[in-house]
Amino acid sequence: MQTFIYTAHPVRVVFGTDAWSTLKDEAGLLGVRKVLVLCTPRQRALAQQAVDALAERGVGIYDQAVMHVPVATIRNAQEAVRRERADCIVALGGGSTIGLAKALAIESGLPILAVPSTYSGSEMTSIYGITEDGLKKTGKDARALPRTVIYDPSLTLKLPFDISVVSGMNAIAHAAEGLYAQEGNPVLALMAEEGVRAMANGLRQLGQNANSLAARSACLYGAWLCGMVLAGAGMALHHKLCHTVAGSFDLPHAQTHSIILPHAMAYNASAAPEAMQRIARALGQETVPAARALYDLAQSLGAPMALQDIGMRESDLDRAADIAIATPYWNPRPIEHHGIRTLLQAAFEGRRPT
Numbered sequence: 001m002q003t004f005i006y007t008a009h010p011v012r013v014v015f016g017t018d019a020w021s022t023l024k025d026e027a028g029l030l031g032v033r034k035v036l037v038l039c040t041p042r043q044r045a046l047a048q049q050a051v052d053a054l055a056e057r058g059v060g061i062y063d064q065a066v067m068h069v070p071v072a073t074i075r076n077a078q079e080a081v082r083r084e085r086a087d088c089i090v091a092l093g094g095g096s097t098i099g100l101a102k103a104l105a106i107e108s109g110l111p112i113l114a115v116p117s118t119y120s121g122s123e124m125t126s127i128y129g130i131t132e133d134g135l136k137k138t139g140k141d142a143r144a145l146p147r148t149v150i151y152d153p154s155l156t157l158k159l160p161f162d163i164s165v166v167s168g169m170n171a172i173a174h175a176a177e178g179l180y181a182q183e184g185n186p187v188l189a190l191m192a193e194e195g196v197r198a199m200a201n202g203l204r205q206l207g208q209n210a211n212s213l214a215a216r217s218a219c220l221y222g223a224w225l226c227g228m229v230l231a232g233a234g235m236a237l238h239h240k241l242c243h244t245v246a247g248s249f250d251l252p253h254a255q256t257h258s259i260i261l262p263h264a265m266a267y268n269a270s271a272a273p274e275a276m277q278r279i280a281r282a283l284g285q286e287t288v289p290a291a292r293a294l295y296d297l298a299q300s301l302g303a304p305m306a307l308q309d310i311g312m313r314e315s316d317l318d319r320a321a322d323i324a325i326a327t328p329y330w331n332p333r334p335i336e337h338h339g340i341r342t343l344l345q346a347a348f349e350g351r352r353p354t
């Protein structure tokens with residue numbers, strides 16, 4: 001067996017259809033007294049339920065989380081933390097809310113208790129992203145890793161089917177890329193394959209019945225595994241392209257992942273054949289190239305397939321390629337301008353990878 005390094009990311013996880021009811025006890029186990037609940041404006045009613053459940057520990061709500069964590073939002077939320085003298089942050093929502101909690105924790109050292117309602121997987125990682133002056137910067141900081149995660153599939157029942165699909169593809173992207181990323185290893189490869197399998201099966205079941213708790217459980221379990229792979233193995237070309245395109249041109253994160261993933265896999269296929277085999281096997285499509293199997297999965301679930309359909313302008317593709325190439329992540333195949341520009345064109349048009 002090859003020599004490798006595996007780093008565990010210590011997060012306490014409570015998983016199950018009634019897991020949400022443990023919120024107060026879990027906050028108690030963290031030894032905190034004043035909990036500020038973060039959410040987006042539309043999740044405020046759920047956040048109020050959290051404050052009520054936390055009883056004397058629930059001191060307030062900050063409900064202005066937005067995607068890509070703009071610096072101005074962080075400043076306003078920091079003010080709420082100071083005003084309420086919070087000593088803990090509950091992040092209740094998707095990756096946008098969890099991302100805001102991470103930015104606050106990096107500055108304050110406060111512990112995060114995350115209750116995810118999408119499949120972004122952010123709750124399992126110490127990776128953070130902050131957007132300033134139209135540019136998204138990402139980094140890693142141990143303080144950004146939540147101390148506790150409560151996964152309750154019943155909280156994801158209201159996640160619309162179309163968002164569930166692209167969010168699930170975002171999770172699959174973590175695992176797919178983790179199979180060839182620089183810090184990948186055999187332990188993470190096991191999680192990656194199982195994560196892709198669980199998520200793909202869960203999404204297919206959701207396609208039959210979006211209210212199925214069994215399907216929602218499979219998706220959330222897949223999101224957890226895929227998030228752990230992202231945390232441990234790191235990122236490569238695909239994630240870099242998504243951060244460039246979504247962060248710099250203000251496109252929706254998960255949709256961008258879903259569209260670019262098959263094209264990034266096609267770019268890397270020749271340099272990472274074993275990873276491609278594992279992805280195709282996890283999708284139950286061993287005779288089809290992984291890139292096409294991913295494209296077909298997304299298409300069969302009605303996901304948007306072209307960057308032009310989610311607001312990208314063709315005139316911005318050259319700049320997107322320039323930004324992605326300027327500060328590349330490590331990648332198994334060398335990053336070269338013509339290949340990346342061609343990849344972005346294919347993703348812009350939504351062509352099935354050849």
Ligand SMILES: NC(=O)C1=CN([C@@H]2O[C@H](COP(=O)(O)OP(=O)(O)OC[C@H]3O[C@@H](n4cnc5c(N)ncnc54)[C@H](OP(=O)(O)O)[C@@H]3O)[C@@H](O)[C@H]2O)C=CC1
Nearest residue numbers: 040042068094095096117118120122125127158159253254
């Ligand atoms: N650092 C990391 O490891 C990672 C970070 N991310 C970051 O996370 C962000 C994207 O996360 P993502 O989860 O896709 O985006 P959001 O958190 O913005 O959620 C996506 C959509 O789902 C809706 N939604 C969430 N929960 C519910 C619910 N329970 N019921 C109904 N609708 C719901 C949101 O609605 P509403 O806005 O109304 O709440 C929103 O429209 C990006 O900024 C990305 O960079 C993503 C993956 C990993």
Ligand SMILES: O=C(O)/C=C\C(=O)CC(=O)O
Nearest residue numbers: 099127128129138239242
């Ligand atoms: O692209 C992803 O899904 C993973 C990481 C990030 O989004 C980084 C971040 O902005 O938090």
